[in-house]
Amino acid sequence: MVANNPIIYYINKTGVHTIVTKNCQEIPDISHLREIARQVRLDIIEMLFKAGSGHTGGSLSATDILVALFFAQMRLNPQDPCWPQRDRFVLSKGHAAPALYAVLSRLGYFPREELFTLRQFGSSLQGHPDSSCTPGVEVSTGSLGQGLSIANGMALASRLNGGGTRVYALLGDGEVQEGQIWEAAMTAAHYRLDNLVAVLDRNRLQIDGRTAEVMSLEPLAQKWEAFGWHTLEVDGHAFPELLAGLQETHGVKGRPSMIIAHTVKGKGVSIFENQVKYHGVTPSKEEYEQALKELHAA
Amino acid sequence: MAAQESTRVEYGKALLQLGKENPDIVALDADLSGSTQTKHFAKAFPQRFFNLGVAEQDMLGTAAGLALGGKIPFASTFAMFATGRAWEQIRQSIAYTKLNVKIVASHGGVSVGEDGGSHQAVEDLALMRILPNMVVLVPADGPETRAMVRWAVEYQGPVYIRTGRMPFPVIYDEDHRFELGRGYILREGEDVTLAGVGLMVHHCLEAAHLLAQEGVSARVLNLSCLKPLDWQLVVDSARLTGAFVTAEEHLATGGLGSAVSEVLAEHCPVPLQRIGLRDIFGTSGKAEILLKHYGLMPDDIKGAAIKALARKNGR
Structure with missing residues (x-):
């Protein structure tokens, strides 16, 4: 269980930032998280449609994971993005940037209007996360396979610094085909980084097709287990499972945790769900209108 | 004949000394700590030394994370593997956002000798010089090596220092100070x-x-x-x-x-x-x-x- 009382910031039903501590038992309710996720998905669709380029499928598959992390798990202070005690997040699958940006703006890291400058010249929202221009983005990513090593380094620094900062990394499933991921997997276990939690967005699709066809990953959970990680599998769209999984990692000592979150690429918009095509394709006008209709009705 | 010093040996000594002065300095190696001379730091500060095994890409990424966590990482391996094997990690994870990582790579050039062409970095300076935000240094003797390493601790941003295997004669005085951009x-x-x-x-x-x-x-x-x-x-x-x-x-x-x-x-x-x-x-x-x-x-x-x-x- 949690040794201290982590502060959680989230937006309550009236849209106001609220501080909750674990011992108050005021954990955000699930319907509230679902509502945030619905709004984040609306923002993602809006951003991608306006940008005209970007990654639709992987942003929507990662949305619930990001909402669970940022609204119900991590210690954050959006008013002070560099607050030293904050937990750290690495979006190793950097192409899901729209989802991260939508979450950050909803937390108040920057105004929501900025979302709709995504990928434009001079925008603070680069095509892939850039820590030098976006408040709340800890690490610049985009070239796959590099985020877990960086997260390891942050977790080592946190250990040296004391203070109990935890580090979270979100990986894509296609991404773990990169060899560096497995170097980093060994490192995290070797250095017993129990302040590190990786979540794997297991949506089973990558640009060229199904992961099983492009490059087999299974048995994935056994691989992480064999590499020395505390490994669990959850439904990446079910908040009770995501939150329980994240909570479980607090009790793990002496090794890093891997949460394999089973997801649906394009989740939330029927025409995008499980469609390889929408990895890196944005909605057309008709698709955009249908997506908004579906998400408004959800 | 002037005293002879190898720049990699002097790096090892300098890192150890600076490690005593600055608790934020950490060191990383990829299974070559004897050759690169980070072994002295490793022995003195085992909690601040991270051997990543034979995994240069992971080493540079880990160094980036340590820099983000407020540490001053010195990452060392052979010049060929640091700049060749891990070039894209240096580009994306370090230079792209000007992270405070110091890469001190030994065994630059053909004077590596018997190990042969696979281990002799003859393109590392090109690979590092091309990167925006990267400082590229090649010390010519022991005092200059020590001065550069000391300077690198104070400088905020990525630095590549190439050290050599062979001992060279000493040119500079012991109190030599390094200045960025000066020949x-x-x-x-x-x-x-x-x-x-x-x-x-x-x-x-x-x-x-x-x-x-x-x-x-x-x-x-x-x-x-x-x-x-x-x-x-x-x-x-x-x-x-x-x-x-x-x-x-x-x-x-x-x-x-x-x-x-x-x-x-x-x-x-x-x-x-x-x-x-x-x-x-x-x-x-x-x-x-x-x-x-x-x-x-x-x-x-x-x-x-x-x-x-x-x-x-x-x-």
Whole structure:
């Protein structure tokens, strides 16, 4: 269980930032998280449609994971993005940037209007996360396979610094085909980084097709287990499972945790769900209108 | 004969000393801590030393994370593996956001010797020089190595320092201080400029001595700060002498020769001869034999100087 009382910031039903501590038992309710996720998905669709380029499928598959992390798990202070005690997040699958940006703006890291400058010249929202221009983005990513090593380094620094900062990394499933991921997997276990939690967005699709066809990953959970990680599998769209999984990692000592979150690429918009095509394709006008209709009705 | 010091050995000593002074310094290695000399730091500060095993890409990424966590990481391995194997990690995870990572790589150049071409970095300076935000340094002796490492601790941003395996004579005083973007005149002369980095600085000095015996007066520069280059010194020297030679234990393309060519072409075109490997990899052999084989000896530099002089004089 949690040794201290982590502060959680989230937006309550009236849209106001609220501080909750674990011992108050005021954990955000699930319907509230679902509502945030619905709004984040609306923002993602809006951003991608306006940008005209970007990654639709992987942003929507990662949305619930990001909402669970940022609204119900991590210690954050959006008013002070560099607050030293904050937990750290690495979006190793950097192409899901729209989802991260939508979450950050909803937390108040920057105004929501900025979302709709995504990928434009001079925008603070680069095509892939850039820590030098976006408040709340800890690490610049985009070239796959590099985020877990960086997260390891942050977790080592946190250990040296004391203070109990935890580090979270979100990986894509296609991404773990990169060899560096497995170097980093060994490192995290070797250095017993129990302040590190990786979540794997297991949506089973990558640009060229199904992961099983492009490059087999299974048995994935056994691989992480064999590499020395505390490994669990959850439904990446079910908040009770995501939150329980994240909570479980607090009790793990002496090794890093891997949460394999089973997801649906394009989740939330029927025409995008499980469609390889929408990895890196944005909605057309008709698709955009249908997506908004579906998400408004959800 | 002057005292001999190897730049990698002096790096190991400097890192240990700085580790005592600054608790934020951490060191990383990829299973070569004996060769790179991070072993001394590792022994003194086991909690602040991270061996990543034979995994250079992971090492540079981990270093980036440590820098983000407020530490001052020094990551070391052979120059070939740091800059070649992990180039994209250095680009994306470190240089792209100007993270405070210091890469001190040993075994630059063919003087590595017997291990052969696979282990002799002859393109590392090109690979690092091309990266925005990266500072590229090649110390020419022990005091300069120590000064550079000390400076790198204070500087906020990525730094690449190439150290060598062979011991070189000592040039600088013990209290030498490094200044970013400054080159040094080691010998005054008016007929031709000889500019080198690392071991080749010493060969330039010897070449200048040989040229003097034939009545040619050579100015010798140590351009140890390869990036940012002291372009003003390069231009001033070109204007003064009207002929230029660069010498490096590296491909003649992409490193010092290219850097000087770029400056001269834009600001002061004078005849330039480049000493370096000509589109070829290294090979196994004793360092002294390899340096001769690849035309990196003082005699070769002297020959290049005479060619540059002949061009200057229109012959």
